[in-house]
Amino acid sequence: MWPWSCPRSVFDPTPRTGYPGRIRHCFTCGHPALLSHSGFAAPPGRKDRQMQELRVAVGAGNVLTSITDLIRYSADASPYHQVPKVVVLARDGDDVAAVFRYASRNGRRVVLRAAGTSLNGQAQGDDILLDVRRHFDHATVEEEGAILRSAPGVVLARANARLARYGRMLGPDPASAAAACVGGVVANNASGMTCGVHANSYRTVESLRVVLPSGTRIDTAAPDADRRLAEAEPELVARLLAIRDEIRADPELTARIRTKFAIKNTSGYRLDAFLDGDTPAQIVRGLLVGSQGTLGFLEEITFRTVPSPRWASTAFLHFADLAAAASVVPALMDLGARAAELLDNLSLRAIRPMDGAPDWTRELGGDDAGLLVEFRAGDQAELDRFEDEARKILDGVVLNGGFTRDAKTAGGFWAVRKGLLTALGANRPPGTILLGEDVCVPPARVAEAAVALRDILACHRFDASVAGHASAGNLHFTMVFDPADPADVERYARCVEDVVALIVDRFDGSLKGEHGTGRNMAPFLKREWGPRLTELMRRVKRAFDPHGILGAGVLFTDDPRAHLRHLKALPAVNPLLDGCIECGFCEPVCPSRDLTTTPRQRIVLQREIARRGSHAGLESAYGYAAVDTCAADGSCATACPVGIDTGHVMKELRQARHGGAAGRVTLTVARNWATAERLARVLLRLARTLAHLAGDRPVRAVSLLARKVLGANRVPEWLPATPGPAPAIAARGHRPAGTTAVYVPSCVNRIFGAPPGAPDPTTVTAALPALAGRAGIALWTPPDLAGACCGTVWHSKGHRAAHAHAAGDLVRRLWDWSDGGRLPVVVDAASCTLGILREAPPVLDDGDRARHAALTVLDALTWARTDLLPKLTVTRRLSRAVLHPTCAMTHLGTAADLRAVADALAEDVVEPLTATCCGFAGDRGFLHRELTESATRAETAELAGITADAYLSGNRPCEIGLQHAGGHPYEHALVALERATRPPK
Numbered sequence: 001m002w003p004w005s006c007p008r009s010v011f012d013p014t015p016r017t018g019y020p021g022r023i024r025h026c027f028t029c030g031h032p033a034l035l036s037h038s039g040f041a042a043p044p045g046r047k048d049r050q051m052q053e054l055r056v057a058v059g060a061g062n063v064l065t066s067i068t069d070l071i072r073y074s075a076d077a078s079p080y081h082q083v084p085k086v087v088v089l090a091r092d093g094d095d096v097a098a099v100f101r102y103a104s105r106n107g108r109r110v111v112l113r114a115a116g117t118s119l120n121g122q123a124q125g126d127d128i129l130l131d132v133r134r135h136f137d138h139a140t141v142e143e144e145g146a147i148l149r150s151a152p153g154v155v156l157a158r159a160n161a162r163l164a165r166y167g168r169m170l171g172p173d174p175a176s177a178a179a180a181c182v183g184g185v186v187a188n189n190a191s192g193m194t195c196g197v198h199a200n201s202y203r204t205v206e207s208l209r210v211v212l213p214s215g216t217r218i219d220t221a222a223p224d225a226d227r228r229l230a231e232a233e234p235e236l237v238a239r240l241l242a243i244r245d246e247i248r249a250d251p252e253l254t255a256r257i258r259t260k261f262a263i264k265n266t267s268g269y270r271l272d273a274f275l276d277g278d279t280p281a282q283i284v285r286g287l288l289v290g291s292q293g294t295l296g297f298l299e300e301i302t303f304r305t306v307p308s309p310r311w312a313s314t315a316f317l318h319f320a321d322l323a324a325a326a327s328v329v330p331a332l333m334d335l336g337a338r339a340a341e342l343l344d345n346l347s348l349r350a351i352r353p354m355d356g357a358p359d360w361t362r363e364l365g366g367d368d369a370g371l372l373v374e375f376r377a378g379d380q381a382e383l384d385r386f387e388d389e390a391r392k393i394l395d396g397v398v399l400n401g402g403f404t405r406d407a408k409t410a411g412g413f414w415a416v417r418k419g420l421l422t423a424l425g426a427n428r429p430p431g432t433i434l435l436g437e438d439v440c441v442p443p444a445r446v447a448e449a450a451v452a453l454r455d456i457l458a459c460h461r462f463d464a465s466v467a468g469h470a471s472a473g474n475l476h477f478t479m480v481f482d483p484a485d486p487a488d489v490e491r492y493a494r495c496v497e498d499v500v501a502l503i504v505d506r507f508d509g510s511l512k513g514e515h516g517t518g519r520n521m522a523p524f525l526k527r528e529w530g531p532r533l534t535e536l537m538r539r540v541k542r543a544f545d546p547h548g549i550l551g552a553g554v555l556f557t558d559d560p561r562a563h564l565r566h567l568k569a570l571p572a573v574n575p576l577l578d579g580c581i582e583c584g585f586c587e588p589v590c591p592s593r594d595l596t597t598t599p600r601q602r603i604v605l606q607r608e609i610a611r612r613g614s615h616a617g618l619e620s621a622y623g624y625a626a627v628d629t630c631a632a633d634g635s636c637a638t639a640c641p642v643g644i645d646t647g648h649v650m651k652e653l654r655q656a657r658h659g660g661a662a663g664r665v666t667l668t669v670a671r672n673w674a675t676a677e678r679l680a681r682v683l684l685r686l687a688r689t690l691a692h693l694a695g696d697r698p699v700r701a702v703s704l705l706a707r708k709v710l711g712a713n714r715v716p717e718w719l720p721a722t723p724g725p726a727p728a729i730a731a732r733g734h735r736p737a738g739t740t741a742v743y744v745p746s747c748v749n750r751i752f753g754a755p756p757g758a759p760d761p762t763t764v765t766a767a768l769p770a771l772a773g774r775a776g777i778a779l780w781t782p783p784d785l786a787g788a789c790c791g792t793v794w795h796s797k798g799h800r801a802a803h804a805h806a807a808g809d810l811v812r813r814l815w816d817w818s819d820g821g822r823l824p825v826v827v828d829a830a831s832c833t834l835g836i837l838r839e840a841p842p843v844l845d846d847g848d849r850a851r852h853a854a855l856t857v858l859d860a861l862t863w864a865r866t867d868l869l870p871k872l873t874v875t876r877r878l879s880r881a882v883l884h885p886t887c888a889m890t891h892l893g894t895a896a897d898l899r900a901v902a903d904a905l906a907e908d909v910v911e912p913l914t915a916t917c918c919g920f921a922g923d924r925g926f927l928h929r930e931l932t933e934s935a936t937r938a939e940t941a942e943l944a945g946i947t948a949d950a951y952l953s954g955n956r957p958c959e960i961g962l963q964h965a966g967g968h969p970y971e972h973a974l975v976a977l978e979r980a981t982r983p984p985k
Contacts (some may be wrong), residue, residue, distance in 0.1 A: 072601035084129035098839025114181035118516020152183020171199030188516035189290030239543035294551035318400035424652030425581030440513030483567035536978020590918030591935035599646035654798030674787030716926030767978035790836035821854035881906035920961030
């Protein structure tokens with residue numbers, strides 16, 4: 001038996017309907033008390049048979065029942081929390097159909113989950129959770145970008161990246177585009193900042209390939225779709241046609257439906273599908289959009305894309321109050337504005353610390369508001385006209401702000417807008433949760449609605465933000481409350497009741513504009529739509545899903561307090577993590593996302609351990625699943641709008657589990673790093689020689705034996721991509737007069753030589769001085785390099801003392817080599833550049849910190865772009881080069897430098913759309929090769945059909961990992977540049 005604890009202590013002993021056995025729930029929150037490890041509440045014999053049946057249906061490896069797996073899948077971006085009994089990783093539509101049929105036979109319930117960015121609990125459930133992201137990440141572009149065929153697991157931003165080269169994009173553009181998957185966007189009919197109702201999923205989805213709850217698979221675009229549907233699902237077809245005819249026969253009902261969908265509305269089903277579609281297949285296509293996973297699975301989605309005009313003019317404008325900001329929106333939209341985003345005073349205060357926020361947010365009054373406006377056009381002249389006319393509208397109303405065409409500035413504005421919800425969540429008091437809702441009113445009344453909504457929130461003592469897509473009348477608001485305080489929960493409940501009355505009675509608006517009905521508004525569906533239309537929706541549900549297997553509680557409920565149950569408890573676990581609202585923005589960039597856990601899941605697991613007080617099973621599994629397989633590269637921090645660095649916390653946990661002996665040993669090694677370098681080169685020479693003579697297998701066998709004896713986290717595994725030792729560096733004596741810069745080869749480049757299979761043995765330590773010589777620049781390499789190390793390797797492993805020693809020693813050397821900071825220092829590995837600039841200062845003493853502040857440290861790629869390229873002549877241009885920008889380059893902002901170097905030496909430069917951190921992370925790829933293999937799987941698949949002359953990056957460990965995963969000899973881009981600029985023979 002697996003004991004389960006709930007944040008509350010009183011449990012309801014009566015079984016809930018729809019469950020195959022007896023499951024207890026907390027009276028207050030509805031939290032399920034699972035009665036066994038696997039979560040099945042059926043008798044043991046029946047439970048085992050059901051589990052075996054499921055494993056046979058989809059493959060045993062795709063059925064997850066461990067406590068770690070169940071907990072990590074229990075959270076989405078909503079304020080709700082339900083623990084599934086089993087997680088299934090669907091590989092294809094056949095698996096989905098098999099799970100649906102299994103659920104129907106056994107009285108089980110299924111929730112579909114892609115990215116888990118849902119704000120209202122649509123991606124969580126307490127029975128079978130079906131992961132439809134991992135194996136559904138593929139898309140094809142057709143008709144020169146006019147059509148995109150996409151599986152549901154494709155991240156929306158990556159879909160748009162595929163279309164960008166054609167000047168096209170998908171219509172829906174939610175703020176979560178960097179993390180949300182296409183399937184979830186369509187299932188919720190999410191819209192966003194620019195598409196309104198004219199370019200949302202309902203209007204731009206051409207066709208769907210769907211799996212119905214019965215297991216039937218239908219392609220709505222097939223010429224014989226209606227015949228196949230009628231043969232496979234005659235009762236469904238009959239019911240749909242009956243509903244269609246009933247609606248069309250009633251002019252008043254028809255008019256009401258048209259009115260409801262004239263503005264954004266994702267509350268309930270798209271009943272206008274019965275008006276817009278004549279045939280059963282057309283009606284199915286319309287109903288599945290916005291069905292929130294309750295009518296079927298979207299196996300493939302075909303979009304008609306929309307133009308993405310090249311030129312943009314953006315303004316983040318400052319107004320005296322919310323009403324003033326909202327009042328100019330109709331005129332701006334009539335002029336042709338693509339977007340008009342409203343932010344109230346609290347919203348502005350939340351985004352103020354974020355990079356990209358306009359300067360005027362630093363000084364705000366008590367009622368100030370903002371409006372983010374953008375015009376797009378096909379040429380600059382059209383933009384000129386837009387700006388001139390907009391200034392006339394804004395004259396005398398705007399306090400600060402103006403239009404800009406600078407892409408970086410505008411990108412910063414949009415980044416803070418998209419990160420608003422996360423910023424608000426990060427500022428909430430400990431132990432509270434953030435609930436984000438959205439409503440919609442006729443756009444002409446948005447100013448009135450914004451003020452009224454804020455008044456209601458204030459009346460219930462919510463210091464809440466009001467923001468949103470004012471151009472569409474779509475307002476978002478947040479409420480922060482303590483789910484453990486019954487009085488606070490009741491305060492929230494009363495406020496929701498008043499908001500519902502406001503939107504429905506005063507504005508005849510939508511209770512959900514774009515987030516889907518979800519668990520928060522399901523109890524109010526009938527309140528908005530009335531008895532007859534709500535019953536029509538229930539008839540739709542029964543027609544598609546007679547056994548009620550899909551999305552229980554997501555859209556319909558008979559429980560008027562359902563929105564108050566299953567609320568999350570967010571105990572404090574670490575000040576660096578407590579601001580997380582579990583939005584999932586970090587997940588697409590995490591190297592371990594498909595191997596073990598993501599940053600969000602690491603936090604979810606920590607919170608679960610805190611809720612329980614402790615749990616040996618969770619804590620034991622956490623070591624490998626969270627700590628060991630975290631690349632700790634900080635990619636999560638770059639994706640998180642508020643910069644939460646889960647990797648930093650994993651480093652702290654590594655440090656905490658090191659014993660005193662380990663700390664002393666690593667400090668000794670750091671102090672004798674010159675000896676360690678020499679030993680590493682000797683071992684590499686021996687291993688590479690043996691591999692050359694006898695193959696890689698014997699060398700790997702020796703490394704595996706050593707790992708078994710000494711520990712997998714201490715001894716690296718031999719990889720065939722491991723290079724031999726680096727050649728000696730041609731250093732010079734005293735610094736010559738006229739020296740322009742100091743070159744400090746990183747220790748990793750002093751240890752590892754050229755990649756196996758490289759055109760020649762040139763390494764960056766030889767290439768960079770050669771390039772400087774050709775450019776006529778005096779670059780000096782110090783002779784006393786041995787033992788110099790930035791300490792990144794120790795920082796990554798959590799050895800603070802060793803890191804502090806290495807960093808301090810290097811800073812003092814750099815101070816001497818650079819003539820007290822007079823000369824710039826050039827470093828040839830991006831991770832080392834980052835280590836010196838960002839990771840060293842916190843562990844330095846005051847004197848070394850002052851020296852560090854006076855240094856100028858440049859990455860070699862940056863220096864090459866600014867100082868070398870203008871003075872070099874490319875004599876051998878490559879046809880094609882493939883790039884991998886590293887995570888360190890992302891942190892440093894130097895990925896463009898890699899691209900500039902590649903553009904200089906190759907006709908065609910390919911940067912994979914799926915490239916993220918490779919997961920090698922210094923030596924982590926040697927310790928856990930599976931991390932790199934998993935992290936680069938999509939990138940490797942994307943490059944499978946591409947032939948290139950060179951594979952380029954700018955960090956030696958990453959290059960080793962990429963070669964291990966993909967088989968191509970990656971090398972520093974400056975090595976390729978050196979070859980390309982050699983004088984012709």
